[in-house]
Amino acid sequence: MVSDVSRTAIGVARLRAFESQRPDRLFNDPYAAAFAGTPTDADSVFRLHVAIRTRFYDDYLLSSGCRQVALVAAGLDTRAFRLDWPADTHLFELDLPDLLAYKEKVLTTEGAKPRCERTLVPVDLREDWPTPLVDAGFRPEEPTAWLIEGLLVYLSAEDAAKVLTRVTNLSAPGSTLSCEHRDRERNPNREPATEAMRRLVSLWQGGLGTRNAAWLTDHGWQVTTHDGMALAESYGRAEPGYRVSNFLTAELSPA
Numbered sequence: 001m002v003s004d005v006s007r008t009a010i011g012v013a014r015l016r017a018f019e020s021q022r023p024d025r026l027f028n029d030p031y032a033a034a035f036a037g038t039p040t041d042a043d044s045v046f047r048l049h050v051a052i053r054t055r056f057y058d059d060y061l062l063s064s065g066c067r068q069v070a071l072v073a074a075g076l077d078t079r080a081f082r083l084d085w086p087a088d089t090h091l092f093e094l095d096l097p098d099l100l101a102y103k104e105k106v107l108t109t110e111g112a113k114p115r116c117e118r119t120l121v122p123v124d125l126r127e128d129w130p131t132p133l134v135d136a137g138f139r140p141e142e143p144t145a146w147l148i149e150g151l152l153v154y155l156s157a158e159d160a161a162k163v164l165t166r167v168t169n170l171s172a173p174g175s176t177l178s179c180e181h182r183d184r185e186r187n188p189n190r191e192p193a194t195e196a197m198r199r200l201v202s203l204w205q206g207g208l209g210t211r212n213a214a215w216l217t218d219h220g221w222q223v224t225t226h227d228g229m230a231l232a233e234s235y236g237r238a239e240p241g242y243r244v245s246n247f248l249t250a251e252l253s254p255a
């Protein structure tokens with residue numbers, strides 16, 4: 001059905017379903033459980049990280065001030081259906097065709113209705129995706145809030161830089177962007193603790209590693225980094241023994 005890399009989106013949905021059941025949940029994703037699949041022993045490693053990251057990116061998107069939103073590698077993200085978008089918001093979801101077909105099948109069965117204008121753009125992000133995006137109605141002259149959540153690590157450094165170059169070329173002044181920020185290289189000698197972790201780590205190509213922030217700064221973005229553990233603390237969810245990675249937000253000055 002879907003490729004191994006797209007299967008990672010099912011794991012993320014499962015963790016959002018888990019968070020949605022908590023009385024102290026940081027968000028409610030009512031559709032996540034419909035995608036959830038079988039639990040694996042990698043789930044607990046990422047549970048808090050996904051909870052914090054989902055809430056952080058929800059807040060980022062709703063406060064961006066942009067009416068055009070692009071989810072780059074949207075996966076099984078249901079923000080189009082669950083967030084209270086300002087009127088006239090147009091949201092684009094880009095991901096591989098097989099993943100988006102699966103997502104639509106499930107959402108149709110669930111009777112989900114988007115709360116903004118929503119357009120799917122089935123693409124391989126290593127190829128020419130700006131053309132199909134613009135053909136689908138994306139307006140490069142409008143400021144865009146970009147979200148690149150959980151993607152770059154699955155790409156080579158070259159492909160990750162190409163995605164960021166294309167995003168930058170499509171960004172009018174006033175655009176914003178958010179993605180993960182790594183401030184330390186992964187230890188290549190660290191053995192994955194479980195079989196599920198080993199399968200996941202085998203899909204990682206590393207992206208730009210620790211260089212997302214520097215790349216964006218060099219290409220005209222004003223970057224702010226956000227400490228994941230400090231965010232967990234601010235949400236009242238700093239759970240001992242869990243790790244939360246860091247994030248960045250960036251903006252292009254308004255004209």
Ligand SMILES: C[S@@+](CC[C@H](N)C(=O)[O-])C[C@H]1O[C@@H](n2cnc3c(N)ncnc32)[C@H](O)[C@@H]1O
Nearest residue numbers: 006008009012073074075095096124125149150
């Ligand atoms: C870990 S999931 C994250 C999905 C979503 N952003 C989230 O956080 O729930 C990674 C996503 O990247 C997508 N992806 C990986 N490589 C891709 C490529 N070359 N083109 C398009 N999508 C890709 C996968 O299909 C998958 O949906």
